[in-house]
Amino acid sequence: MKKYEHPDIRNVTLTEVMQALSDPSRIKIVRQLLDYPQRPFACNEFPVKGSKATISHHFHVLRQAGLIQTKVEGTKCLTTLRRTEIEKKFPGLWKFLDKSC
Amino acid sequence: MKKYEHPDIRNVTLTEVMQALSDPSRIKIVRQLLDYPQRPFACNEFPVKGSKATISHHFHVLRQAGLIQTKVEGTKCLTTLRRTEIEKKFPGLWKFLDKSC
DNA sequence: TCTATTGTTCGTCAATGATCGAACTATAAA
């Protein structure tokens, strides 16, 4: 598998972050990651429906927005939140996403 | 001027809110409102460029997302945040928007 | 009444975004 590009958080804009989170599937992904801190998930471990291509696209968007990081592990790719970096740049985002209904 | 429709906050989704905030002009509008609590602004008092139609569209989106309320006053329409209602449904949103850079 | 102000609505166009199947890559396991 190819290695992933992760943007420098300094170059991430609030608009991008909002845009990334303006999709129900992507919000689900982020919330699951919030619910299980430190635990990495493979792409197919999220309750998101759609083709492989679509799901891959969602992770790409979240990655470009600086919200997640992806690490190759065998044939899988493991995703975790970029928790502390995002919290530093956008304080309160995680808390907000976690609590909002 | 017509009277405005404001959605019941209960029917507003997080996705809608994120979508509404995924535009630089609309973020600017909300931030200005955050910076001057309680003070109502007319549509043309925001540093947002674009035609009248475009600006009206941005306010429409923010209104449908439950973020702002608009009141007719003469030939103007005055906009304020739906501060407490949104804070109750999406705790931390205002704080997050205010602090993020 | 006439005109200026303020904003909405409509129709249109261009750009973006979500979705998919198909072909592909890389690793693991048989």
Place this chain on the structure above:
DNA sequence: TTTATAGTTCGATCATTGACGAACAATAGA
């Protein structure tokens, strides 16, 4: 080496969205 697994990338399609000008509506003021 063959097959299965996991995900990416490409190209296409379709829907949504942002932007605009033009026509409109409502109020204020001369």
